[in-house]
Amino acid sequence: xxxxxxxxxxxxxxxxxxxxxxxxxxxxxxxxxxxxxxxxxxxxxxxxxxxxxxxxxxxxxxxxxxxxxxxxxxxxxxxxxxxxxxxxxxxxxxxxxxxxxxxxxxxxxxxxxxxxxxxxxxxxxxxxxxxxxxxxxxxxxxxxxxxxxxxxxxxxxxxxxxxxxxxxxxxxxxxxxxxxxxxxxxxxxxxxxxxxxxxxxxxxxxxxxxxxxxxxxxxxxxxxxxxxxxxxxxxxxxxxxxxxxxxxxxxxxxxxxxxxxxxxxxxxxxxxxxxxxxxxxxxxxxxxxxxxxxxxxxxxxxxxxxxxxxxxxxxxxxxxxxxxxx
Amino acid sequence: xxxxxxxxxxxxxxxxxxxxxxxxxxxxxxxxxxxxxxxxxxxxxxxxxxxxxxxxxxxxxxxxxxxxxxxxxxxxxxxxxxxxxxxxxxxxxxxxxxxxxxxxxxxxxxxxxxxxxxxxxxxxxxxxxxxxxxxxxxxxxxxxxxxxxxxxxxxxxxxxxxxxxxxxxxxxxxxxxxxxxxxxxxxxxxxxxxxxxxxxxxxxxxxxxxxxxxxxxxxxxxxxxxxxxxxxxxxxxxxxxxxxxxxxxxxxxxxxxxxxxxxxxxxxxxxxxxxxxxxxxxxxxxxxxxxxxxxxxxxxxxxxxxxxxxxxxxxxxxxxxxxxxxxxxx
Numbered sequence: 001x002x003x004x005x006x007x008x009x010x011x012x013x014x015x016x017x018x019x020x021x022x023x024x025x026x027x028x029x030x031x032x033x034x035x036x037x038x039x040x041x042x043x044x045x046x047x048x049x050x051x052x053x054x055x056x057x058x059x060x061x062x063x064x065x066x067x068x069x070x071x072x073x074x075x076x077x078x079x080x081x082x083x084x085x086x087x088x089x090x091x092x093x094x095x096x097x098x099x100x101x102x103x104x105x106x107x108x109x110x111x112x113x114x115x116x117x118x119x120x121x122x123x124x125x126x127x128x129x130x131x132x133x134x135x136x137x138x139x140x141x142x143x144x145x146x147x148x149x150x151x152x153x154x155x156x157x158x159x160x161x162x163x164x165x166x167x168x169x170x171x172x173x174x175x176x177x178x179x180x181x182x183x184x185x186x187x188x189x190x191x192x193x194x195x196x197x198x199x200x201x202x203x204x205x206x207x208x209x210x211x212x213x214x215x216x217x218x219x220x221x222x223x224x225x226x227x228x229x230x231x232x233x234x235x236x237x238x239x240x241x242x243x244x245x246x247x248x249x250x251x252x253x254x255x256x257x258x259x260x261x262x263x264x265x266x267x268x269x270x271x272x273x274x275x276x277x278x279x280x281x282x283x284x285x286x287x288x289x290x291x292x293x294x295x296x297x298x299x300x301x302x303x304x305x306x307x308x309x310x311x312x313x314x315x316x317x318x319x320x321x322x323x324x325x326x
Numbered sequence: 327x328x329x330x331x332x333x334x335x336x337x338x339x340x341x342x343x344x345x346x347x348x349x350x351x352x353x354x355x356x357x358x359x360x361x362x363x364x365x366x367x368x369x370x371x372x373x374x375x376x377x378x379x380x381x382x383x384x385x386x387x388x389x390x391x392x393x394x395x396x397x398x399x400x401x402x403x404x405x406x407x408x409x410x411x412x413x414x415x416x417x418x419x420x421x422x423x424x425x426x427x428x429x430x431x432x433x434x435x436x437x438x439x440x441x442x443x444x445x446x447x448x449x450x451x452x453x454x455x456x457x458x459x460x461x462x463x464x465x466x467x468x469x470x471x472x473x474x475x476x477x478x479x480x481x482x483x484x485x486x487x488x489x490x491x492x493x494x495x496x497x498x499x500x501x502x503x504x505x506x507x508x509x510x511x512x513x514x515x516x517x518x519x520x521x522x523x524x525x526x527x528x529x530x531x532x533x534x535x536x537x538x539x540x541x542x543x544x545x546x547x548x549x550x551x552x553x554x555x556x557x558x559x560x561x562x563x564x565x566x567x568x569x570x571x572x573x574x575x576x577x578x579x580x581x582x583x584x585x586x587x588x589x590x591x592x593x594x595x596x597x598x599x600x601x602x603x604x605x606x607x608x609x610x611x612x613x614x615x616x617x618x619x620x621x622x623x624x625x626x627x628x629x630x631x632x633x634x635x636x637x638x639x640x641x642x643x644x645x646x647x648x649x650x651x652x653x654x655x656x
Contacts, residue, residue: 116396135620248458293458301455308446
């Protein structure tokens with residue numbers, strides 16, 4: 001692709017946006033605010049990392065928000081009602097969510113169905129299952145939770161780099177390495193380029209599809225655990241609509257929704273941009289929270305339009321050549 | 327194709343009958359109807375009445391899906407148009423209120439259609455923008471409050487009756503007939519199916535695919551607007567946060583249950599509305615049975631999966647082989 005890579009444009013938008021915010025409210029440019037930005041959006045960063053893999057492979061996963069909701073309820077009930085040690089509960093829910101993702105991937109591949117509608121069914125299923133577990137908000141009082149919530153590195157300037165922010169950063173780096181340096185990552189790109197082509201290249205399409213949705217659900221489960229740390233509670237209605245926030249983050253981060261191109265770092269920048277909009281609105285005080293949605297929607301439009309333009313530019317010479325030969 | 331139509335509808339009709347029978351078992355007075363103050367009452371009427379918004383949405387959605395598209399923004403459009411109708415209701419006459427609300431829905435549809443048909447965006451993404459921003463716009467209109475109104479004209483749209491039939495049901499029926507007449511009474515339906523079947527081929531064959539795509543999104547927006555107005559009239563107010571929430575998914579589900587393929591190319595208006603009724607009959611049945619309403623989502627999930635598997639190209643390939651075998655036998 002010619003010109004600026006999409007990630008660079010996202011980075012410029014973030015830096016310029018942050019600078020504009022900082023000019024108006026100098027306090028925004030403090031490690032305290034930045035630390036909170038990371039903590040508040042930790043679960044979104046984790047789930048969006050998984051979504052990046054799915055979208056680069058040409059799919060979409062609408063079930064992640066429900067998986068987060070289910071995870072928080074399951075973890076809360078397991079620890080508080082069933083007396084399961086927290087670590088065991090975490091392992092159990094991660095295995096469960098990975099199995100759920102694998103099942104989704106298997107249905108998509110075996111029955112050759114659109115991911116959109118299969119993950120939609122998965123969304124209903126996971127949300128329904130969490131309602132079935134409990135419709136009340138279940139507080140979690142386990143000592144691990146207060147330990148983790150209190151844990152934080154002091155940054156210069158008084159900011160706190162919390163444990164869940166660190167978890168997010170670790171997963172992010174893991175995601176970048178997995179996508180950039182491994183055969184798995186290369187196969188994700190290949191799948192997004194075209195299933196038939198990937199299959200001819202020797203990519204086992206079925207196995208890859210299952211693994212990709214498994215990864216997405218596993219990270220959604222992890223995000224659910226992190227969300228339960230963040231709120232110290234499990235609630236079946238938590239994280240409603242997070243799938244859309246994470247898709248928005250992925251798109252703003254420059255990943256093509258048609259698949260084949262994108263990056264985890266871009267997604268991280270997309271998460272930060274959404275967090276920045278929220279922070280600005282909080283600082284301003286006169287703007288209402290619904291401006292967040294409008295601003296996110298506008299940015300979403302701007303970035304998709306931009307991508308569309310770039311793709312059209314990239315395709316034009318190829319189309320001309322094809323026209324000349326035919 | 328014409329021979330296939332009744333056979334295609336049979337599964338849905340049977341499903342509806344089975345669910346109705348289950349509802350009858352759960353609640354013995356399910357089929358009782360009575361006339362009170364010139365309006366019919368009863369569980370069955372309740373199912374139809376409550377099913378109206380999703381039925382209206384599915385009337386628009388089915389045409390969008392027939393062009394191989396999808397419209398995620400209908401819930402948000404409902405919220406916007408309901409908010410507009412509610413905030414204008416007490417200061418303006420009904421025609422003005424309706425024109426404003428439906429006009430807003432038309433604009434929303436135009437925006438979606440523009441993104442898909444002119445800019446060439448993927449429908450999921452294009453309509454995601456309005457889905458995210460639309461609810462924000464609706465909240466902007468209501469300023470985050472629940473706007474209530476008392477205008478008897480608008481209330482009548484939600485609670486009134488025409489010859490005993492509740493107005494929402496009459497409107498949905500009218501829209502079904504209107505859409506059917508326009509789409510099936512002309513070549514329009516065929517052109518829409520051609521667009522969904524293969525947009526490039528249809529373009530080469532002289533179908534104005536862009537105009538078709540633009541038109542279906544506009545129609546979908548207008549249907550969503552009407553659903554939003556009725557939903558607002560029903561509760562005599564507009565709640566930007568919750569109006570139409572999740573209904574885009576119900577509408578897609580209704581269309582899928584109605585046998586319209588998500589891969590585009592063929593559709594049935596009547597079956598999509600039937601799909602909406604099946605969903606509502608299920609919801610009402612669960613409510614009447616005394617099970618917690620939380621079961622709704624689980625039941626829906628199982629139904630979606632079952633319908634999907636039946637629709638799967640792999641499985642229909644298998645059924646196709648079976649049919650061919652049966653045909654060659656005698």
